[in-house]
Amino acid sequence: LELLELLAQEAAAMLVLMFCAFAAAAQAEEELLRLALWERGVNEVPSCRNREEVCRRVAALAPKIRGGATVEAPNLAELALELGDDFRAALALNEAEHARDCDASCASFYCGPGSSNKIIATRAISMGAVPPEDFASEFRHPLDLIKVTEEPLFDEAEARDVLKKARELDGVDRNEFKSGKYVLGGDWLKKLPETRKWFNGLLEHRIYPNVAASFPEIVSNASTLRAHSVALLKYNASHPRTDIHIDNGILALTLAVSPKSDYVGGGTFFEHLGADKLVEMDAGRATWRPGSVRHGGHRVTAGERFIVGAFFLLEDRVEHVRRLKNRGSDLRGKGDLDGALRHFDWALKINPKCATCLKDASEAAAMKDDLDASLFYLREALALLPNDSDALFSLGVLLSKKGDHLGSLEAYRQSAAINADDAELLYNLGIKLSEVTGTTSSTTSRSAEIDAYRRCLRVDPRFAKARLNLGAALADQGDLDGAEAEWLRAAAADDTAVLLSALQNLAVLYEQRASPVLAAVRVATSKDQAISQATAANDILLKAEDTYRKIITFFQSNNETTETKKDTLSFQARLLKVLKLRGRLVAIFDIPAAIPPLREAAALAPGDASIWQALLQASKLTGDDALHLEAAHALRDLLSD
Secondary structure (H helix, E strand, O other): OHHHHHHHHHHHHHHHHHHHHHHHHHHHHHHHHHHHHHOOOOOOOOOOOOOOHHHHHHHHHHHHHOOOOOOOOOOHHHHHHHHOHHHHHHHHHHHHHHHHHHHHHHHHOOOOOOOOOOOOOEEEEOOOOOOOOOOHHHOOOOOOOEEEEOOOOOOHHHHHHHHHHHHHOOOHHHOEEEEOOEEEEEEEHHHOHHHHHHHHHHHHHHHHHHHHHHOOOOOOOHHHEEEEEEEEEEEOOOOOOOOOEOOOOOEEEEEEOOOHHHEEEOOEEEOOOOHHHOEOOOOOOEEEEEOOOOEEEOOEEEEOEEEEEEEEEEOOEOOHHHHHHHHHHHHHHOOOHHHHHHHHHHHHHHOOOOHHHHHHHHHHHHHOOOHHHHHHHHHHHHHHOOOOHHHHHHHHHHHHHOOOHHHHHHHHHHHHHHOOOOHHHHHHHHHHHHHHHOOOOOHHHHHHHHHHHHHHHHHOOOOHHHHHHHHHHHHHOOOHHHHHHHHHHHOOOOOHHHHHHHHHHHHHHHHHHHHHHHHHHHOOOOHHHHHHHHHHHHHHHHHHHHHHHHHHHHHHHOOOOHHHHHHHHHHHHHHHHHHHHHHHHHHHHOHHHHHHHHHHHHHHOOOOHHHHHHHHHHHHHHOOHHHHHHHHHHHHHHHHO
16 A cells, blocks of 8 residues: 555646646747747747647757757857958958048048937837848847838938938939849939038938947947948939849948838848838838848838938958958859859858858859859858849759759749849749749749739839740730730831840741731632632731841841851741742732732742743733743743753
8 A cells, every 4th residue: 555655646746747847848938949949039828728839849950950049159260260360361361451431431431439428219120130240240130130120310401411412412313223134213322422521421420329329239330430332312213223142241220311202112122031021111210230131121102202322331340251351242243153252251260150152152063064053152141141132043944954853843932922123033043934834834924924024124124135935925825816926016126036036936926926816817718708818818927027137137138157147048938938939929919019028039039940930920911021031931940941
């Protein structure tokens, strides 16, 4: 009995321990979930009362997927011992470049302690789970490092005065420059003296004191801030947006100058937040943030939106990661791929969670045709930033090269879901849909391809290759009218390769359209019916003839080579076929009008007896004795041969 009581007590104690263990595990799991959401700026934990599988998966995987909570502080001295003299020399070069850039900044922009004690209220937005690329160990989660001012730095009257002077005195409207794949209006403030004078006052009295207060982790005091690459940018319907990008500085500024009433659309898009959470600011309001957060200027559809964009250095801190990465990109551009990869790997030694370094390394490896290494770097970047639309686009390209077309298609689809305004991405998605579904007759698949091209053209109506492919997809579905319309637009493109392909497609389309009408002519049961069908067929073939003439002119206007001579002869043969058909068709309803196309056909193929026979008959019916004699002599010579 005593033994049974002892066993019962031990069993009860075991049950208590097991219950406590389960409770502790559940609590730890919820804490992990809370951390994962906290890193994203979400403070509410969803209900997991039933311990749903999705909650467990999020809790377990989120920190790993998004890069974890911390980055260890690099020990540059130890890294120099490990990586050697080349790395040490690269760090020294970084320091020298940094000093020169800081001096150049002070030559154009305010440098000093600032002269305002008024700290403007800001709201904070999370930049996700991956800390800034430089000084990453200085920041702690939650990374609520995107600061948006709650009140303006200047009022609307001042904003309008600034824009008036920028236009009338600085001539800002005269310039434009590229921003990635896009073109913006505006100019650098170094070239806009009136605007720069105003901005320097803002730096001293408003911007520097507030930026320093927002980032005490890295800004020791306002006097260390250095502005560079400062521009007044103009967005409008013809210069609507920027690429999604990062900025070339540890900190960056977007300052709204135009009142919101001046434009439609606009705002700053932060990729990790999504298009439904744009940061929109009225005149005088600003956002300052780490430069490495991915963002872009959202599309303006009407009016004009002016902003000031600026990057900041810190005089007492060298951005070794950014400078190594930039130098690696320069080396890659010069063809030194080994040197580029070495610099990217050095940057990753300092900060293993530098997503841009990983993407740049992937591109360099791909240029060396090392697709496996390229894929490794790219997947590491996507493990840090799963919603990086550029990385997903690159993944689509890379998987396509490796023959994984379904994987490529899925990567393009994911990228397009994040960045639906990228014309090149949507074009590639259309191509991949065509490749993957080209062996099937699925209407749904073809419709998805057509939709991708249409979306591309809504973003960029001048994307001629998309028009060319859209025409082909429409023709494949039997919509020849739609195909003709797209190919006619493509034939007006500046891209000669697209123009030529569009003309060739149009010529084939016209001949295909003429074919059933020609068949109807042959089986016509009355003269009126024959004339009607012949007239319709001739109208179609006139378009084919005109198109072939344009193609032949294109080849003849280019430098003659063996290939272009072959192409010219090939299309002259097709033109000849059309001219012969037209001559016979027109003769049904207008014999004199049949002679010119037949004469041109005879000039192209003087040895074709059937053409001279048709001319002999036409000349006899029209009473053209000279032509009759010419045709008779030509036939006699051909028969005697």
